Amino acid sequence: MRLLSPPVGLPVLSESDLVRQVARRLTDAITRGDLPPGAKVAEAAVARELGISRAPVREAARLLESQGLLCAHPRRGFFVRELSPADIDDLYDLRLCIERHAAVEAARRLDAPARAALRACLDDLYAAAQRDDAARTVEADYRFHRKICEIAGNGRLLRLFDGLATELKVVIGLIGRLYDDPHAIARTHEPVLAALEAGHAERIVAHVDHHLGVARREVGRLVRALSPGPEAP
Amino acid sequence: MRLLSPPVGLPVLSESDLVRQVARRLTDAITRGDLPPGAKVAEAAVARELGISRAPVREAARLLESQGLLCAHPRRGFFVRELSPADIDDLYDLRLCIERHAAVEAARRLDAPARAALRACLDDLYAAAQRDDAARTVEADYRFHRKICEIAGNGRLLRLFDGLATELKVVIGLIGRLYDDPHAIARTHEPVLAALEAGHAERIVAHVDHHLGVARREVGRLVRALSPGPEAP
DNA sequence: TAAGCGTCGATTGTCGACAGTTTCGGCTTG
DNA sequence: CAAGCCGAAACTGTCGACAATCGACGCTTA
Numbered sequence: 001m002r003l004l005s006p007p008v009g010l011p012v013l014s015e016s017d018l019v020r021q022v023a024r025r026l027t028d029a030i031t032r033g034d035l036p037p038g039a040k041v042a043e044a045a046v047a048r049e050l051g052i053s054r055a056p057v058r059e060a061a062r063l064l065e066s067q068g069l070l071c072a073h074p075r076r077g078f079f080v081r082e083l084s085p086a087d088i089d090d091l092y093d094l095r096l097c098i099e100r101h102a103a104v105e106a107a108r109r110l111d112a113p114a115r116a117a118l119r120a121c122l123d124d125l126y127a128a129a130q131r132d133d134a135a136r137t138v139e140a141d142y143r144f145h146r147k148i149c150e151i152a153g154n155g156r157l158l159r160l161f162d163g164l165a166t167e168l169k170v171v172i173g174l175i176g177r178l179y180d181d182p183h184a185i186a187r188t189h190e191p192v193l194a195a196l197e198a199g200h201a202e203r204i205v206a207h208v209d210h211h212l213g214v215a216r217r218e219v220g221r222l223v224r225a226l227s228p229g230p231e232a233p
Numbered sequence: 234m235r236l237l238s239p240p241v242g243l244p245v246l247s248e249s250d251l252v253r254q255v256a257r258r259l260t261d262a263i264t265r266g267d268l269p270p271g272a273k274v275a276e277a278a279v280a281r282e283l284g285i286s287r288a289p290v291r292e293a294a295r296l297l298e299s300q301g302l303l304c305a306h307p308r309r310g311f312f313v314r315e316l317s318p319a320d321i322d323d324l325y326d327l328r329l330c331i332e333r334h335a336a337v338e339a340a341r342r343l344d345a346p347a348r349a350a351l352r353a354c355l356d357d358l359y360a361a362a363q364r365d366d367a368a369r370t371v372e373a374d375y376r377f378h379r380k381i382c383e384i385a386g387n388g389r390l391l392r393l394f395d396g397l398a399t400e401l402k403v404v405i406g407l408i409g410r411l412y413d414d415p416h417a418i419a420r421t422h423e424p425v426l427a428a429l430e431a432g433h434a435e436r437i438v439a440h441v442d443h444h445l446g447v448a449r450r451e452v453g454r455l456v457r458a459l460s461p462g463p464e465a466p
Numbered sequence: 467t468a469a470g471c472g473t474c475g476a477t478t479g480t481c482g483a484c485a486g487t488t489t490c491g492g493c494t495t496g
Numbered sequence: 497c498a499a500g501c502c503g504a505a506a507c508t509g510t511c512g513a514c515a516a517t518c519g520a521c522g523c524t525t526a
Contacts, residue, residue, distance in 0.1 A: 017307055018479075019295070044507060053481045054508090055288060059295045062252070066299030068389075074250055075487060075508060091388045093338075094331075097390070101330035156301075156323045157330070160393070251509075277477065286511045287478090308478065308517060 018052060022060035025050070030069055030080055031169040041078040067163055069170075081139055083171055085224055092216040095164050096209065099145060102152040102161070103192070103208045107199045114151045118193055121147050125189060129182040137182055138172055146195070151224060168219075177220040188214060237262050237282055246405045251285060255293035258283070263302055263313055264402040274303060274311040300396055302368060302403075308352055317456055325449040328397050329442065335385040335394070336425070340432045347384045351426055356381050358422060362415040370415055371405055377422055381429070401452075408455040421447060 026046070029035045041061060047054045061078045064070040071081045083091070106114070121144040149161040163177050188211050190193035195207040237258040259279070262268045274294060278409040280287045294311045297303040304310045316324070339347070361369035375398055382394045390392040421444055 042507070055291075055480060057511090058288075059292055062292045062295035063299045066296045076489095077508065087389075090387045093334075093387050094389050094393070097331055097334040098327075101326075101333075105326075154323045154326050156320075156327050160327070275477075288510060291479090309519095310478065 017060045018056040022046070022052075022056055023063045026060060026064055027069060028167060028206075031166060031173060033170075033173040035080050037080050037082040037170060037174070039080045041080065042185055043077070068167060069211065080170075081167075083167070085220065088171055088220060088223055089216075091164060092212065092219070095161075095213045096216075098157055098160060099148065099212060100208050101156070102149040102157055103196060103204045104153040104201050105154070106148045107196045107201070107204055109151055109153055110196060110199070115197065116216070117129050117147055118144065118196070119153075122186065122189055122193060126183075129186045132182055133154045134182070137185060138169070141185060141189075142169075171219060171223060175219065175226060182232075204210070237267075237279065251289045252292045252296070255279070255283065255285075255289055256296045258414065259293060259297055260302060261397060264399060264406060266403075266406045268313050270313050270315040270407070271314065272313045273315040274313065276310070288422045301400060313401075313403075316400070317418055318453065321401075321453060321456055322449075324397060324400055325445065325452070328394075328401070329445045329449075331390055331393060331397075332381065332445060333441050335387070335390055336429060336437045338382040338386065339436050340429045340434070340437055341384060342384055343429060343432070344384055347380075348430065351377065351384075351429070354436065355422055355426060358419045359416075362419045365415055367415070369416060371402070374422075375402075382419055399420050404452060404456060408459060 026035070026041070035041065043054045043057045043061065046057045050057070059070070061070055065072050065078070069081055070078045072078050121140065125137065125140035125144060128140045146158070146161060146165065149158045152158075191207045192204075192211050195204045198204075252258060258266070259274070268274065276287045276294070278291045281292070294303055296306070298305050298311070302314055304314045305311055337441045354373065358370065358373035361373045379391070379394060379398065382391045384393075424440045425437075425444050428437045429435075
């Protein structure tokens with residue numbers, strides 16, 4: 001099995017905050033695609049693999065359930081949440097909603113270090129695209145958007161973004177790649193940063209809308225190409 | 234103690250979906266104010282009161298932890314999350330963010346039944362204000378806003394709204410009342426509905442902004458009046 | 467008297483166990 | 497040959513138990 005990879009060595013789990021550690025292992029396995037949508041998360045198997053009892057596993061699963069990553073069917077167990085095309089639409093809709101807000105707010109608070117941080121994120125993005133490293137490209141993309149939310153200064157908004165990003169990573173991991181041209185992804189971020197620095201609210205919203213709209217269409221297209229048909233949970 | 238009220242009769246809990254039931258009892262107790270912010274949620278005590286073992290209680294607590302209602306301190310237990318004035322600001326900021334979005338989207342999908350439903354919510358609100366029933370007024374207020382999110386048609390956005398509303402109910406319950414004039418609360422919703430029916434996006438956003446801005450300032454004022462000073466978690 | 471320290475009770479974190487249910491495979495039967 | 501039934505294995509939901517840890521109380525001491 002070996003789905004829940006330990007960092008590297010043989011020792012499986014340390015002692016403190018077991019539940020949190022299990023939750024992280026599970027989310028990693030899900031975003032990595034080792035636990036694909038719809039897969040059953042058997043508590044006993046997870047517990048055995050990690051060398052612990054089932055109680056902490058169940059608690060971790062509850063954490064992920066509230067987060068929307070897992071879905072509990074009574075008497076049947078936990079399953080990795082399946083995302084229908086409509087779900088993905090909702091996800092991107094919500095993401096648009098909060099990133100617009102975050103971007104406008106971030107522009108109001110944009111100082112020199114914040115600007116530099118954003119620039120650094122973009123540089124990472126370019127570098128990853130240059131190296132044709134799909135995983136790192138997605139990660140750098142995510143970092144850029146996350147940084148905007150961070151600068152916006154609303155901790156709850158940031159947590160929300162992280163949650164959405166985790167769910168989106170599942171589908172992105174599923175389709176394997178985000179764009180055909182890895183460089184295009186980097187370039188499409190430039191107008192967003194430019195608008196942020198300009199500080200003009202309407203232009204910010206317009207560029208965020210456009211940028212996310214492109215991503216949404218792209219992901220939607222790829223997902224629809226992959227999914228065989230409409231599935232009802 | 235009797236903090237976790239059973240609906241009415243003596244039988245404490247039925248058998249199925251115990252975790253979900255415990256979670257609901259706990260959220261009810263929190264929003265009702267029986268478990269005030271900062272209160273310790275002792276698993277053993279809850280389990281004893283409900284006549285069950287600690288395992289389901291812990292799982293329910295994990296659900297509420299991801300929801301932001303509880304806060305887990307390792308080796309110390311679960312505590313009802315405390316909201317600083319800054320937290321409340323963040324909460325209202327986020328609420329503004331999603332309700333703007335929801336309102337614009339709802340306007341695009343506003344058909345006859347949706348319009349009627351919103352009107353009905355407002356009538357309930359007037360009725361509750363008329364009767365000077367603070368709890369019902371808050372509930373009707375919440376229903377109106379929730380209906381907008383419902384009409385918007387994004388299930389995830391609706392869940393998010395529910396989560397925010399639950400957290401806000403805690404502070405609202407804490408301050409006891411929302412407005413000095415219970416009728417004013419009803420009247421301030423009219424322009425929002427009017428803007429929705431007009432379908433003009435900018436006017437919708439403007440009215441939502443104004444409506445929520447008023448609520449936010451009011452709640453902020455009352456909370457600041459109650460809280461002794463800045464508290465760092 | 468106030469501060470520091472040690473002990474005791476209470477609570478948490480984790481475990482193994484048990485009953486009830488679901489699921490999977492094979493077998494029977496039309 | 498397909499469909500349905502039956503039994504066993506595996507799994508879930510819940511429980512009680514035990515060790516480790518935390519907080520509080522009281523005692524000692526400067």
